[in-house]
Amino acid sequence: MSDEALENLLAEDRTFPPPAEFAAAANLSDPSVYERARRDPEGFWAAEADTLHWFKAWDRVLDWELPFAQWFVGAETNMSYNCLDRHVNSGGGDKVAYHWEGEPGDTRTITYAQLLEDVCRCANALRELGVGTGDRVAIYMPMIPETVVTMLACARIGAPHTLVFAGFSADALADRMHDSGAKLLVTADGQNRRGQQVSLKPNADAAFASATECNYMLVVRRTGQDIAWNDEVDFWWHDVVDRQEPQCPPVRLDSEHMLYLLYTSGTTAKPKGIKHTTGGYMVGVAATHRWVFDIKDDDVYWCAADVGWVTGHSYIVYGPLCNHTTGVMYEGTPDFPDKDRWWSIVERYGVTILYCAPTAIRTFMKWGDTYPGAHDLSSLRLLGSVGEPINPEAWIWYRDVIGSGRTPVVDTWWQTETGAIMVSPLPGLTTTKPGSATYALPGIDADVVDDEGRSVPDGSGGYLVLRSPWPAMLRGIYGDDERYAETYWRRFPGMYFAGDGAKKDDDGYLWVLGRVDDVMNVSGHRISTTEVESALVSHDAVAEAAVVGRDDETTGQAIAAFVVLRAGVVGDDALLAELRDHVASVIGPIAKPKSIVFTEDLPKTRSGKIMRRLLRDISENRKLGDVTTLANADIVNEIADRASAAAPED
Numbered sequence: 001m002s003d004e005a006l007e008n009l010l011a012e013d014r015t016f017p018p019p020a021e022f023a024a025a026a027n028l029s030d031p032s033v034y035e036r037a038r039r040d041p042e043g044f045w046a047a048e049a050d051t052l053h054w055f056k057a058w059d060r061v062l063d064w065e066l067p068f069a070q071w072f073v074g075a076e077t078n079m080s081y082n083c084l085d086r087h088v089n090s091g092g093g094d095k096v097a098y099h100w101e102g103e104p105g106d107t108r109t110i111t112y113a114q115l116l117e118d119v120c121r122c123a124n125a126l127r128e129l130g131v132g133t134g135d136r137v138a139i140y141m142p143m144i145p146e147t148v149v150t151m152l153a154c155a156r157i158g159a160p161h162t163l164v165f166a167g168f169s170a171d172a173l174a175d176r177m178h179d180s181g182a183k184l185l186v187t188a189d190g191q192n193r194r195g196q197q198v199s200l201k202p203n204a205d206a207a208f209a210s211a212t213e214c215n216y217m218l219v220v221r222r223t224g225q226d227i228a229w230n231d232e233v234d235f236w237w238h239d240v241v242d243r244q245e246p247q248c249p250p251v252r253l254d255s256e257h258m259l260y261l262l263y264t265s266g267t268t269a270k271p272k273g274i275k276h277t278t279g280g281y282m283v284g285v286a287a288t289h290r291w292v293f294d295i296k297d298d299d300v301y302w303c304a305a306d307v308g309w310v311t312g313h314s315y316i317v318y319g320p321l322c323n324h325t326t327g328v329m330y331e332g333t334p335d336f337p338d339k340d341r342w343w344s345i346v347e348r349y350g351v352t353i354l355y356c357a358p359t360a361i362r363t364f365m366k367w368g369d370t371y372p373g374a375h376d377l378s379s380l381r382l383l384g385s386v387g388e389p390i391n392p393e394a395w396i397w398y399r400d401v402i403g404s405g406r407t408p409v410v411d412t413w414w415q416t417e418t419g420a421i422m423v424s425p426l427p428g429l430t431t432t433k434p435g436s437a438t439y440a441l442p443g444i445d446a447d448v449v450d451d452e453g454r455s456v457p458d459g460s461g462g463y464l465v466l467r468s469p470w471p472a473m474l475r476g477i478y479g480d481d482e483r484y485a486e487t488y489w490r491r492f493p494g495m496y497f498a499g500d501g502a503k504k505d506d507d508g509y510l511w512v513l514g515r516v517d518d519v520m521n522v523s524g525h526r527i528s529t530t531e532v533e534s535a536l537v538s539h540d541a542v543a544e545a546a547v548v549g550r551d552d553e554t555t556g557q558a559i560a561a562f563v564v565l566r567a568g569v570v571g572d573d574a575l576l577a578e579l580r581d582h583v584a585s586v587i588g589p590i591a592k593p594k595s596i597v598f599t600e601d602l603p604k605t606r607s608g609k610i611m612r613r614l615l616r617d618i619s620e621n622r623k624l625g626d627v628t629t630l631a632n633a634d635i636v637n638e639i640a641d642r643a644s645a646a647a648p649e650d
């Protein structure tokens, strides 16, 4: 038996100091920044806020009545002014804001000056359709420029937006529209996915029918496919937006004015409307984007997330535009027309910074090195990862194959709720270790605690918490203060608990070990799924792995593994035995999977996170839980068939 909140099993001794040339030119290269922020956090954030535009200065930096924070109290600002007018007014209007590419190959280049005009036209159109300051607008859109235009137009007039990822169903959209009380729905006829035109308007119609507060739909023609149309409520974007004046004064908004709601789906419970406000969020995303991605004037930055997730909000739209960055935006899937689409984009636009999710990296790893190998990726100078723990082997592959063994890799930990990156290397300062998000950023007070909320010593595991408020933090769950306090602030009094397990290694580096709900208990040892998965992925034959704890008479839980092999590898009994021994030798016999099932794919949410809950259901022969939020529902039945055919090992 062990009394540790979470075992520390996997050891990693590879280290990567920042390349000297990179460090010499980096935006943050003086380590005293951490100490400066620690001594005076409010002064530190106020200095960051000073780099942005405020119509009226703040009276106080922070009002903190746990768990409710207000930042830059009494100040007035406007996010769209900071993203657009500020740059255009100082002569930066001709710089490209986005190189956009549609999946069929159509492209658009949009400068800051053009974006400002489009945003003003859209803001005027929103007003014409009855949207005023404070009204909510739902956005159910593909990855097209109009999506960003709508977000910024909302920000311009102070109408909080709520984006619903375009892969979600009509019911999911209806729930979110209802909970937010959206007055307008902005959508498109359809979108391009893997060579197909996938319709959106029918889902929008179905959701609209049950969303009583919503008056109209504004519809972008993207695919030109046939759609149902109701003249009383439906308006084409090109009819209403294009004829508007290209000027619209930004509304002076209170720093704590709601900027947006973004719903995170708990696996079972009703989705939570995470509320973000204006001033603090703006400071948080602008600063972290500049530090972590080391943004320079000539960078071509590509965050390949979908704009419907928080990564898109903070690091495709608001952070990059605040920093006058040139970005890349791509509409479609990575395997259309072939599996090298991303690398073709990197080559053609000369992308210097790439930010994506471990699930994408592991998929590319599974497809093999020839696809990236066919392109010149030498423009890349920095790589980022977000969304899940990145297995050390995937990290090394990313750095070696995509980054030619030269680029720093930043593994960034954060959440919809935190609004901005919390734990990450600074690429010019931090010596990285593959798989570790390293340290909290300056001004962020992260720690790992035990069951009683005591800070654990180096070398131990526990719960990842944030001890002090930060500017981009959520301001609550929309309409439910009690649920907000209960969900995030009660487990450890006075601390924000994020739901993730983590460990500090012997050097004090932080390793995020996944959701604590996924932790396995084998003979009294609490073992993180991440460490066992990373041990599996460290074998040459393996591209991706998921493990879960399944009921076991002797050990409480036994480890059941699901493994995706690299292209060309055959999964036979010999490999099965070899993988079990491999795990035992990498982290110890306690972590040896009892059973292993080979599969083509793993069940994932639409944002690419592995859904271990369903694998637990399969392993314990239960009726499958809710699969509606799954991106690839078919794979679950396939895995269930294989699992019942595979006899468990000893």
Ligand code: WT7
Residues within 6 Å of the ligand: 264, 309, 310, 311, 385, 386, 387, 388, 389, 390, 411, 412, 413, 414, 415, 416, 417, 437, 498, 499, 500, 512, 513, 514, 515, 607
């Ligand atoms: C959860 C938040 C933050 C933008 C995308 C996801 C997991 C996120 C990491 C990382 C290990 C990570 C955590 C977190 N996660 N980044 N670098 N290492 N885990 O936003 O959908 O709100 O998910 O994603 O479990 O709590 P989200």
